[in-house]
Amino acid sequence: MFSLSSTVQPQVTVPLSHLINAFHSPKNISVSVNTSVSPKQHRDTVPEHEAPSSEVIVHPNLSYMRKPFDPALNLKDLGLSELKIGQIDKLVENLLPGFYKDKRVSSCWHTSHISAQSFFENKYGHLDMFSTLRSSSLYRQHPKTLRSICSDLQYFPVFIQSRGFKTLKSRTRRLQSTSERLAEAQNIAPSFVKGFLLRDRGTDLESLDKLMKTKNIPEAHQDAFKTGFAEGFLKAQALTQKTNDSLRRTRLILFVLLLFGIYGLLKNPFLSVRFRTTTGLDSAVDPVQMKNVTFEHVKGVEEAKQELQEVVEFLKNPQKFTVLGGKLPKGILLVGPPGTGKTLLARAVAGEADVPFYYASGSEFDEMFVGVGASRIRNLFREAKANAPCVIFIDELDSVGGKRIESPMHPYSRQTINQLLAEMDGFKPNEGVIIIGATNFPEALDNALIRPGRFDMQVTVPRPDVKGRTEILKWYLNKIKFDKSVDPEIIARGTVGFSGAELENLVNQAALKAAVDGKEMVTMKELEFSKDKILMGPERRSVEIDNKNKTITAYHESGHAIIAYYTKDAMPINKATIMPRGPTLGHVSLLPENDRWNETRAQLLAQMDVSMGGRVAEELIFGTDHITTGASSDFDNATKIAKRMVTKFGMSEKLGVMTYSDTGKLSPETQSAIEQEIRILLRESYERAKHILKTHAKEHKNLAEALLTYETLDAKEIQIVLEGKKLEVR
Numbered sequence: 236m237f238s239l240s241s242t243v244q245p246q247v248t249v250p251l252s253h254l255i256n257a258f259h260s261p262k263n264i265s266v267s268v269n270t271s272v273s274p275k276q277h278r279d280t281v282p283e284h285e286a287p288s289s290e291v292i293v294h295p296n297l298s299y300m301r302k303p304f305d306p307a308l309n310l311k312d313l314g315l316s317e318l319k320i321g322q323i324d325k326l327v328e329n330l331l332p333g334f335y336k337d338k339r340v341s342s343c344w345h346t347s348h349i350s351a352q353s354f355f356e357n358k359y360g361h362l363d364m365f366s367t368l369r370s371s372s373l374y375r376q377h378p379k380t381l382r383s384i385c386s387d388l389q390y391f392p393v394f395i396q397s398r399g400f401k402t403l404k405s406r407t408r409r410l411q412s413t414s415e416r417l418a419e420a421q422n423i424a425p426s427f428v429k430g431f432l433l434r435d436r437g438t439d440l441e442s443l444d445k446l447m448k449t450k451n452i453p454e455a456h457q458d459a460f461k462t463g464f465a466e467g468f469l470k471a472q473a474l475t476q477k478t479n480d481s482l483r484r485t486r487l488i489l490f491v492l493l494l495f496g497i498y499g500l501l502k503n504p505f506l507s508v509r510f511r512t513t514t515g516l517d518s519a520v521d522p523v524q525m526k527n528v529t530f531e532h533v534k535g536v537e538e539a540k541q542e543l544q545e546v547v548e549f550l551k552n553p554q555k556f557t558v559l560g561g562k563l564p565k566g567i568l569l570v571g572p573p574g575t576g577k578t579l580l581a582r583a584v585a586g587e588a589d590v591p592f593y594y595a596s597g598s599e600f601d602e603m604f605v606g607v608g609a610s611r612i613r614n615l616f617r618e619a620k621a622n623a624p625c626v627i628f629i630d631e632l633d634s635v636g637g638k639r640i641e642s643p644m645h646p647y648s649r650q651t652i653n654q655l656l657a658e659m660d661g662f663k664p665n666e667g668v669i670i671i672g673a674t675n676f677p678e679a680l681d682n683a684l685i686r687p688g689r690f691d692m693q694v695t696v697p698r699p700d701v702k703g704r705t706e707i708l709k710w711y712l713n714k715i716k717f718d719k720s721v722d723p724e725i726i727a728r729g730t731v732g733f734s735g736a737e738l739e740n741l742v743n744q745a746a747l748k749a750a751v752d753g754k755e756m757v758t759m760k761e762l763e764f765s766k767d768k769i770l771m772g773p774e775r776r777s778v779e780i781d782n783k784n785k786t787i788t789a790y791h792e793s794g795h796a797i798i799a800y801y802t803k804d805a806m807p808i809n810k811a812t813i814m815p816r817g818p819t820l821g822h823v824s825l826l827p828e829n830d831r832w833n834e835t836r837a838q839l840l841a842q843m844d845v846s847m848g849g850r851v852a853e854e855l856i857f858g859t860d861h862i863t864t865g866a867s868s869d870f871d872n873a874t875k876i877a878k879r880m881v882t883k884f885g886m887s888e889k890l891g892v893m894t895y896s897d898t899g900k901l902s903p904e905t906q907s908a909i910e911q912e913i914r915i916l917l918r919e920s921y922e923r924a925k926h927i928l929k930t931h932a933k934e935h936k937n938l939a940e941a942l943l944t945y946e947t948l949d950a951k952e953i954q955i956v957l958e959g960k961k962l963e964v965r
């Protein structure tokens with residue numbers, strides 16, 4: 236493996252400004268108002284209502300609803316943004332005499348009980364007349380005249396900044412003005428506030444008539460002026476209607492929620508507990524019928540399945556078992572690493588016996604409130620007993636039944652454990668309730684829990700062996716489309732230590748990769764790809780590696796490969812690549828023929844030699860001055876093996892068949908003897924690797940060149956190159 240040391244690791248950096256732009260540009264494009272209001276200011280201002288300006292409409296649910304941005308609707312330019320509602324009334328009254336009276340009455344209008352200054356306000360609230368004015372046809376006909384009217388209006392005594400940034404201060408100031416206050420009052424404030432806000436409205440305006448006269452709007456155009464207003468009105472009306480509808484809806488929802496809250500409070504003063512109790516418990520005591528999951532679905536854990544088989548028989552017919560006086564365990568503890576199928580097994584037990592399955596996670600019972608965890612346990616068991624025979628499954632049993640000292644973090648854990656113990660003691664073996672607990676740390680469990688009569692049967696669910704992994708891979712491969720050439724066993728051999736869940740993920744990722752690449756079927760290539768991805772992190776195709784580093788990596792990796800190929804006890808090669816992945820620039824993967832339960836001295840030495848191959852290659856090809864940092868993890872690996880050989884496996888003649896566990900506590904002589912032995916093993920290994928690479932210099936060169944051309948070579952291709960044959964062009 237050619238590992239990247241942190242000093243040379245190239246980093247992909249995204250300039251901060253790009254990020255900022257990426258986050259902000261959409262907002263900036265759509266609207267300029269309020270984007271820079273800080274969250275605090277939001278909090279301070281949201282209970283009130285944002286003055287309806289032409290761009291932003293704020294709902295009480297605090298979400299901003301924006302009309303699509305229309306650059307033509309810029310009130311500020313017109314000088315109309317600072318207009319009072321009373322002024323609008325006058326304007327309309329003058330422009331369209333009788334307009335209010337004649338207007339069609341919408342079916343859902345409602346009477347305000349606080350009278351506003353005009354009928355229009357009472358009925359429609361505050362409208363932004365001037366945006367509608369601008370969008371009307373009149374504006375297009377008389378842009379100049381209208382603009383000057385508007386600029387006159389600007390000098391009316393109102394001090395409202397309706398665009399730009401909003402501050403708390405400007406907000407308060409705005410509240411003292413009238414038109415927006417009205418709008419706010421109508422939209423969100425309760426009626427007594429409305430009364431208060433409306434009291435001091437005072438608007439005495441010059442009539443628009445006068446204005447029109449001073450601005451000399453010709454007679455003939457006054458009709459058009461009015462029509463323009465009418466058009467604008469209708470548009471604005473529709474908009475207000477929409478806003479009001481949604482406001483009403485939100486208010487209704489809030490009201491209902493409030494009612495619920497009050498009801499809860501009346502029923503139980505400890506509101507939060509009650510809420511959590513009911514919701515949490517309901518979910519805990521809902522049984523799931525697990526007919527569809529059977530032992531057939533759980534692969535690679537044959538022993539566990541066999542042990543659980545008798546539990547299934549018992550659940551099918553509890554009486555039959557107890558007639559003879561035999562006792563079945565009440566509780567079964569499934570012990571194993573995460574993702575090995577413990578939950579699946581428990582479900583399969585219920586499914587096989589065709590009984591209800593109650594699932595609960597230990598962490599659900601861990602409560603800050605007194606008695607809640609315990610009462611959940613009580614409810615769970617009550618439900619289960621009523622529906623026996625059944626299976627109760629408690630995942631993460633250690634988080635409820637752990638040996639905890641009472642800590643402030645888990646104040647009532649003791650109570651919860653005691654409740655669990657009491658419940659388990661409280662029913663008879665033939666009642667037909669089986670409790671299955673799962674844990675990754677059996678040693679963390681409270682001793683009281685594993686006494687006879689409680690969780691007294693332990694079933695280990697280990698990580699699958701190569702046979703188990705093959706079965707699991709086959710099982711999940713059968714759910715996707717895969718090529719005939721796929722050999723699950725090869726993948727299984729390369730995935731030592733994978734759990735069932737990880738293997739499922741591997742197959743899934745391969746399927747995704749095939750889909751992304753537009754393939755019709757999953758092949759070995761995708762499976763290998765996703766295996767490497769899970770083992771080593773994603774490929775880093777975007778990383779630009781210069782030719783010099785590529786060449787070094789190619790020789791380094793072929794060094795490993797050549798040693799592996801020509802050393803008798805080394806594992807067979809599976810693949811060599813110079814594709815950067817995770818923290819590495821390239822790697823060679825070897826595949827044990829089988830899971831190795833034991834390793835011989837020769838095998839360990841061979842592993843060390845293969846590790847040395849990378850650095851030796853660099854030294855031989857580029858010279859001592861040009862060796863790189865890329866071999867550090869190789870040396871780690873080799874040193875670990877050598878150390879274990881000396882201190883654990885009794886494989887050093889000098890130190891004999893003895894183990895040395897805590898090397899720090901040994902005498903200085905012994906320590907230095909151990910160091911000496913490790914050093915010798917490593918040096919000899921280095922020399923062996925050098926010898927092989929010198930002998931096969933030609934093959935080494937060929938392989939490195941093939942890697943530079945093809946980036947990745949599989950076992951067969953490596954063999955072809957090393958036999959001196961030509962690779963087929965891919």
Ligand SMILES: Nc1ncnc2c1ncn2[C@@H]1O[C@H](COP(=O)(O)OP(=O)(O)OP(=O)(O)O)[C@@H](O)[C@H]1O
Pocket residue numbers: 532533534535536572573574575576577578579580630673675707734735736737739
């Ligand atoms: N042996 C297996 N056979 C088939 N599928 C498996 C196996 N092990 C795990 N899986 C798959 O992985 C998923 C997760 O496994 P499961 O939740 O049963 O693991 P677990 O041991 O309960 O893990 P945890 O300890 O994290 O709760 C399962 O739903 C299943 O799809």
Ligand SMILES: [Zn+2]
Pocket residue numbers: 236237238791795849850865866869
């Ligand atoms: Zn290496």
